[in-house]
Amino acid sequence: MKITIKEIAKEAGVSIATVSMILNNKDKNITHATRVRVLDAVKKYNYVPNAMAGSLVTQKTHIVGLILPDITNPFFPGIARGAEDKANESGYSIIFCNTDDKLEVEEKYIETLTKKMADGIIIAHSSGSEKMSEILERCKVPIILIDRDFYSEKVCGKVLVNNLEGAYKGVSYLINKGYTKIAFLSGSLKTRTARDRLDGYKKALSDNGLEYDEKLVKYGEYKIEWGKDGVNELLSETRQFDSIFCGNDLIAIGAIKELKKNGYSIPGDVGVMGFDDIYLAGLVEPSLTTVRQPNYKMGYQAMELLLETLNDPDKKNNNFKEMEIITLDTEIIERNSI
Amino acid sequence: MKITIKEIAKEAGVSIATVSMILNNKDKNITHATRVRVLDAVKKYNYVPNAMAGSLVTQKTHIVGLILPDITNPFFPGIARGAEDKANESGYSIIFCNTDDKLEVEEKYIETLTKKMADGIIIAHSSGSEKMSEILERCKVPIILIDRDFYSEKVCGKVLVNNLEGAYKGVSYLINKGYTKIAFLSGSLKTRTARDRLDGYKKALSDNGLEYDEKLVKYGEYKIEWGKDGVNELLSETRQFDSIFCGNDLIAIGAIKELKKNGYSIPGDVGVMGFDDIYLAGLVEPSLTTVRQPNYKMGYQAMELLLETLNDPDKKNNNFKEMEIITLDTEIIERNSI
DNA sequence: ATAATTTAGTTAAACGTTTAAGTAGGTATT
DNA sequence: AATACCTACTTAAACGTTTAACTAAATTAT
Incomplete structure (x- = not known):
């Protein structure tokens, strides 16, 4: 019984x-x-x-949703772990969702989470489309944006990384090491992160008296394959470069592989710099000098922010006037690819 | 309103x-x-x-728990993703939990999941202690064991990998490639996986007329550091070896790093084989020949099994007489470390 | 001695659904 | 013409809690 x-x-x-x-x-x-x-x-x-029965009357499930593009992408487990640790400390549970950056999947998950009465949602969303705006608007629980920025009145908090400053620091580091022809293998400009990093790249160049050469900047996906393809694009053109600043570590790893395949030594002939500091970065050969994003911290703080919102009586009535934005700083991790 | x-x-x-x-x-x-x-x-x-209200009367939440040691360990994201995909296809959500292989954390999570009325639980548990038995016994919902075996009447299904056969295949592969002095950097014998892999190692040797030499077998943790330390142990002893079979890819990666540091070329001087085929394996230098575990499939099938159990009316009354055990096979991934 | 307050509980409504059982009217069957 | 069976709903109980409002007894204050 x-x-x-x-x-x-x-x-x-x-x-x-x-x-x-x-x-x-x-x-x-x-x-x-x-x-x-x-x-x-x-x-x-x-x-x-039976917590569900209790939830019915208290209107709190102590469940929050965590919506990420893909836990299989080495960038995200750290975030997930950080969020889970904080949630667990505070008696909350996480329902986790992979969207593959598909808007319709995001929409579906947000609806599911609403049905299941999640108390709040943390999302690394795909895009800044009009549709996204609507979806967020329709969602009834507090939402925290993580990693990817997007303007919406509805959102009650954001935990972001200072991508512009990160790229600025990275490129400045390259310049300090004596590189002057710095190519940039960027991610797609559709993403805000890529745009910010491009701005940081440009600013670092101009602040150091170097000229911005659009021929040295190529756009692709945040994947290893693009690193390889990007290097080939660069090599096939006449333009000289002595180093490559990469949109993320995966691109950097692909770039290194392809450069080595083409007989270049790293960092002897070409310096390569990554972005993210995923687990891989320290293990490839040569190990990757990169701009670290504080992954775990991002997840942890996003959850912290969400729980604060949930427990702040003033914010109960969706009265999120003063949206809180946390911008975390990056850090240069010096290894052997520069 | x-x-x-x-x-x-x-x-x-x-x-x-x-x-x-x-x-x-x-x-x-x-x-x-x-x-x-x-x-x-x-x-x-x-x-x-409001799904919670519905759950109260239907006694089903369409939420299942996924308890893993650490999502940050590159072995687990694939499992998580597989499980999530299957769950999502079937209208279920996953609450996910990291235990760091701590028994008391596992216990706490199982209780939380029971409170929150998860319909079932998938767990990669830490140990086969008496306590574990009790905990499982006390849990009221169907449980599926994944990756790590443990005898319990209570469990209603298991999805495991044939570790013995995997190691057997791996070592046989080495032998076929002409290696005869095969060292083994194992994980801790406290884990069932390590014991099974050791058995596979021994069996492959004896089936191929090679002698088992306990001096060539060392036990440590499933970590990069142990790979380095293990190599040093092997090198410090007089015993010769022409290859190393490693308990997992992390150990193999550590081993390769340390061998290279000591001036050995891979696979020229020493062949190194891993186990798991984590994302990293294809990216290190040289890329790692390894025994692949079907990670994603493991997660997917575990969820499949759980959902079958949940929807099988015969099994409703905790009447799990015929526990289902799925044993997945491994696959040799040929790369450049052999 | 009486009133006011505190202590240690109880009662009953409420949370938002699902679902078995009921019903009234219409159609088909014998 | 009487009976059975559909059709298209409605009624009301149930799921397992929490919590505001109530109460009876004991204690304290005046």
Whole structure:
């Protein structure tokens, strides 16, 4: 037989209200004897309260959604882990979702999470389309944006990385090391991160008196394959370069592979710099000098921000006037590709 | 105002039962006109049913727990993704949990999942201790074991990898390539996987007329550091070896790094073989020949098995007499470290 | 001694669904 | 013409909690 609060109440000879109060630490006015009787009954029957039933009345599930493009992409496990750790510390659980950066999947997940009454959502969304705006607007629970920025009144917080400054630092580092012909294998300009990093790249060049040469900048996907293809594009053109700043580590790894294949030594002939500092970065040959994003911290802080919002009574009524934006700084990790 | 099924019923001029039936496709006996009225009301108010409330009566949340040691370990994201994909296809959501292989954390998560009324649980558990047995026994929902075996009556299914055969295949491959002095950097014998792989290693040797030399076998952790340390142990002893079979890819990567550091060329001087085929394996230098575990498939099939159990009326009453065990085969991935 | 307050509970409504059982009118069957 | 069976719904109970409002007894204050 399934045992509920009723059985416990009967066993202990009290009302279910008393049991509920004791189990929720609202038991100032309960005698020690009663408490012991109830707790004994709980143990005897190995009773575990049904949180869903409680949620129905409290309107809180202590479940939050975490929507990411793909946990299989080495960039995301750190974020997931950070978010999960914080959630767990605070008694929350995470429902996690992979979207493959597809808008319709994001939409579906947000609806599912709404149905299942998630208390809030953290999302690394795909795009800044009009549709995205609508979807966010329609969502009834607090939303935190992570990693990818997007303007929306509805959003109640953001945890971002200072991509412009990261790229600026990275390229400045290259310049300090004496490189002057710095190519850039960027991700797609459709992404905000790529645009910001491009701006950082340009700014670093101009602040250091170097000229921006659009022939040295190529756009592709944040993947190893693009690193290879990008290098080939660069090599097939006449333009000289002594180093490559890459949109992320995967591109950098692909670039290194292809450069080596073509007989170039790294960093001897060409310096290569990555972005992200994924787990791989320290293990490839040569190990990758890169701009680290504080992955774990990003996840952790996003969850922290969400939980603050959930527990702040002022914000209860979707009254998110003062959206909080946390911008985390990057850090240069010096290894052997420069 | 929060809108519920009542508002929809009122708007459409029907009872809430009718709305519920229409929304759950139990609407054989509903006229087209009524259906349209209801659906219009749903759209007008942008109504999303509260799944928790439904769960209370159906006793199904369509939520399952996925308990893994650490999503940050490159071995696990594939499993998580496979499980999530299958769950998503079938209208289920995953709550995911990282245990760092700590028994007390596993216990806590299982309780949380029970409270939140997960319909079932998939777990890659830490150990085969007595305590684990108790914990599983106490858990009221179907449990699937993944990756790590453990005997328990309570468990209703397992998805495992044939580690013995995997190691056998791997070592046989080495032998076929002409290696005869094959060292083994194993994981800890506390883990079942390590014991199985050791058995496979021994069997491959004896089946091929090679002698088992315990001096060539070293035990450590499934980590890069152990790969380095293990190589140093091997080198510091007089015993000769022409190749190393490694307990997993991380060990292999560490081993390769350390061998190169000591001036050995791979695979020229020493062949190195891994186990797992994590994402990294194809990217290190030289790329790693390894025994692939079908990660994604493991997660996918574990979820498949769980959902079958959940939807099989015979198994409803915890009547899991015929536990299903799926053993997946490994596959040699030929790269350049052999 | 009486009133006011505190203590230690209980009662009952509420949360938002699903679903078994009921019903009224219409159609088909004998 | 009476009976059975559909059709298209409605009614009301149930799921397992939480919590506001109530109460009876004990204690304290006046």
